[in-house]
Amino acid sequence: MFSLIHLVVAAIVAWLAIGLLGILRPRSTPYIAHVLFVAGAIVGLALAVVAFLALGQSAQVIVLPLGLPDLPFHFRLDSLSAVFLLLLGATAAGISLFSAGYFRAGAGTAPGLMCLQYHTFLAAMATVLVADDAYAFMLAWETMALASFFLVTTDHRIPEIRHAGFLYLLIAHIGALAILLCFGVLQGGSGDYSFEGMRAVRLPGAWGSIAFLLALCGFGAKAGLLPLHVWLPEAHPAAPSPVSALMSGVMLKTAIYGLLRVTFDLLHVQLWWWGVVALVLGLATALYGVIFAAVQSDMKRLLAYSSIENIGIIVAGIGLAILFKSYGKTLLAAVAMTAVLYHSLNHALFKSLLFLATGSVLHATHERNLGKLGGLIHRMPWVAWLALVGTLAIAGLPPLNGFVSEWLLLQAFLFTPSLPQSFINMLVPLAAAALVLAVALAAFVMVKFYGVIFLGRPREPNLAYAKDAGYLERAALVWFALGCVVLGLFPVNVIAMLDAVNATLIGSTVGGHGGSWLLLAPINAGRSSYSPMIFLLVIVAVLLLTVQIVHRHYRGGLREGPAWDCGFPKQTPRMQDTAEGFGQPIRQIFEQFFRMQRSLPSPFDSAPRYKVSIEDHFWYWLYLPVARGAERLARLIGLIQQGRISVYLTYSFFTLLALLLFVR
C-alpha cells in the first residue's frame, strides 16, 4: 500500500533521475531546458500537492535499507516536514519553470552538469526535510551544501565568484560541524542516532542548553544569522538568479526547519533564556541586514541583505515562541509559531519572485548595478508589474502576504506583558521597537530597489533595447505573484493549514477563536482582527467609484508633455537619484554600522568621480583576526616541516621512542 511518504521518496528519486538524465546530453540546451527543467517543475508541483495532503495527518515513517550496513535511512513525514516540503515543492516548481526559459549556453558549467547539480540540490533539500536520523540528515545536509556550492560557482572562471563559493563552503562547514556536535549531544550517551531515540532521551541540566546553542550556531550559519551572515551577500550575486532564488527562498528555510525540529521536537523542554537569546540575535540580524540593504547598489546584494533581514525576523519569532512555550502560554506560542511559518512561506514566495525578476533584468540588460538601470517598466512591463507585487509584499504592506506574518508577530509581541518575569516585560518594548524599525526600513529599501530599477528614465542608452522576459519566465513570475496575493488575502485558510504544526509542536491552535473565513482574529475578535479581503475590496471599490465620478463629472482633458524641468533645460537621466543617493540618509544616520571609505572629487576636477565603498565591520572584528590567527598557527606548524627525509626519519624515531616509553 502506497502512503504519502512513499510519494515523497518517489519525488526525491524523480529529481535525482532528471538530474542524471541531464548528463546524457550535457550540451543540448533545448533538451535540458524545455524537457528536463519542465519535468522538474512538475515533480515540484506534485511534491507540493503531496505535502499539502500530508498536513494534519499523523506522522508516517519508513526505513530505507540504504547507506551503511546496520545504519539504514529513517524517513518521517509529519506536519512540520509537510509545511516545509510544501514550501520547497511550490517554490521549486516556479523556479524550475523560470530556469527552463532562463538558462542559456554560457561560458560556465555545461547545462547538463548544471541540471544534475540543480536537481541534486532539490533532492537533497527534500531529504533534509524528511530525514529522521542524524546520519541521513547530515548526509543530505552536506549534499545540499556541496550541490549549492557548485551551483554558486557556475561561472567559475571569474575569480570573485570562486572566492564567494569558497567563503560559502567554509561557513557551511563550520555550521555543519556545529550541527554534528549538536546531534552528538542530543543522543545523550544512548548511541542511538535516530531522531526517535533522541526524542526519548531526557537531557540532564545544561546539556539541553548546549544542544540548543549548537543548533542555533549551526543552523544560524546556514540561515545567515549574525555574525555568520557574511557569505550571503557574496554568494547570492555570484550565483545565477534561479539559484539565488532557490538558495534564498528555500535553502535558508531548511535551516529554519532544522532549528524548529531540534528546539521543539527533539529537545523535550525549552528554557526561557533560549528565547531571549534567539529574540535578541534575530532582531540584531534583522536590523543589521536591512541597514546594509539600504546602502547597496548591486541589486542582488541588496536582496541578499534583505534575506538576512527576513531570516532575522523569523528567528526573532522563534525566540518569542520559545519564550511563550517555556512559560506554558501555549496559545501565544502558537501565534508566534504561526508567524514564523507564515513568514517562511512568504519569504520563499516574494524573495524568489524578486530574485527571478532581477534575473530577467540581468538577461535583458547585462547589468546588475542599480546605477545603470532605470525606466524598465516601459521596456519590460511583465517583469515590472509582477515585481511590483513582490516589492509591495516584501515591504510588508497590506493586503499582501508580508503584512500578515508581521501582523501576527506584532500581535504576539503585544501579548508578552502577560509573562511573569518583569525583566522580559521590560525587553518587549525595545524588541518591538527594533522589529517595527526593521520593517519600516524594509519599505525604504524596497522603494529604492523598485524605483531605481523600473521607474524613472533609463540611465544608460542601451536600456532602450531591453526585451521583456519570455513566456516560461513570465509564467513563473505570475506563479509567485499569485502566491503572494493568495497568501495575503486568505490568511485564515493558511493559518488553519499551519495549525497542524502548532498542534503537534506547541499543543495549541490559533484558529477557531472567533473570526470567520473573512476575518482573521487569532485571540478573539475584540482584541484584534484583520480582514485583508474586505480591506482590498473597500480600496478597490473607492478607487473605481472615484475614477467613475471624476471621469463623469469633469471633462477636463489629458495632455502629454515633457516633464517640468524647473527652468533648467539640460536635465539628463543621470540627474535622477542613484542608488547611492537614495541610500545616503541611511548611510548618514547609521554611520557607525559601516566601515566606509569615501573619496570626493575636488571642485576643479574636469571629470569628477565620487567613490564610496562600504564594508562590514565583522570582517575586521571577527573574520580577519581569525584568518590571521589560523595563518600564524599554520606557520608555526610549518616550522617542523623541513622537506628533508633525514629530518622526517628523526621525527619517526623520536615518536617511536616516546610511544615505547609511554605504552611499554
Added chain:
Amino acid sequence: MSPAALLSQLLQLAIAMLLAPLLLGWVNQCRAWLQNKSAPSILLPYRLIRKLFHKDAVVAVNASPIFRITPYIVFAAMALAAAIVPSLATDLPFARVADAIALVGLFALARVFIALAAMDIGTAFGSMGARREMFVGFLAEPALLMVLFTASLISGSTSLPTIVDSLAHSEIAIYPSLAFAGVAFTMVSLAENARIPIDNPATHLELTMVHEAMLLEYSARHLALIEWASALKLFNYSCIGLALFFPFGIAEGSADWLAIIGATPVLIAKLAFGGFALALIETLSAKLRIFRAPEFLGTAFLLAVLGMLVNQLLGG
C-alpha cells in the same frame, strides 16, 4: 450590523470627506491670525480642489500607469482610514477590518505609492522628494506604531474601538505613559502631514521641500485628488489623536441615533481646537534643516518607546 452602526459609519465617512478641506482651511486661517496676517478664506481648499478638477491634466511623456493610478490609490487609502478611525462612534462595521497595526500599514501603502509615483517621471526633484519622504516615513512609522502600542497595552487590544472604549472608561484619569505617547504622537503627526518643523506646506523652495517635491509633476484632477487626500490624512491623524488622548464625546457601544448625531458637534469642536493647536505649534517653531529631521523623529520614536517602558514599569 445594526442600522445605527451603519448610519454612524456612513455619517463618519461623509463628515471626514467633506470636512477635511475645511480643517485645512481652518488651520491656515488660524496660522494667518497668529502671524498677524490677513487670513485667506476658510473655504480656500475647496475652491482649489474645484479649480483643479476643471483644468486639463498634463502628464509627462514617460509617465507609467503607476503615476496615473497613484492619486486614486492614495485617496482610497485615506478614505478607508477615515472609515476605520473612530471619530463619531465606536460601533463601526469597518473598524474590524483593520486594527491599529493595519491602519499604520494603510498609511504606509499610500506613502509607498506616492513615493513610487514621484520616482516614475525621473526628474531630480521627484526622486529627491521620494527619498526624503521614505526617510521621514521610516522613522515616523515605527514611532506611530509605538504610540498605538502603548494604548494597546493599556487596553489589551489593538482594535481601535476597543482602545477608545477602554481609555474613555479608565479609573485612572491620566496615564503617565500616555503623556509620553502624546508628545511623540504630536511630533509624528507634524512630520507625517508635512508640517513645520519637518516640512513646510506653504513653500516650494527646492532645498527644503519634501512632500511638495513629489507632487511637482501632478496637475489638475490628479493633483486635486492628492490635495484632498492630504487634507483627509490630516483629518485622520487629528481623529487618531483625539481618539487616543481625548476620547470623551464619542458615541460608545451600540449607541442610538441621537447619541451619534450628538457626537458630531463635539467632534467638530474638538477638531477646531486641535487645528488651532496645530497652527500654534507651526507658528512657534521654525523649520528644521533636513539633516536635523532624524534627530527630531528619533526623539519622537524614543519618547514613544519610553511610553511603552513606563507603561510596563508602572503598570499603566
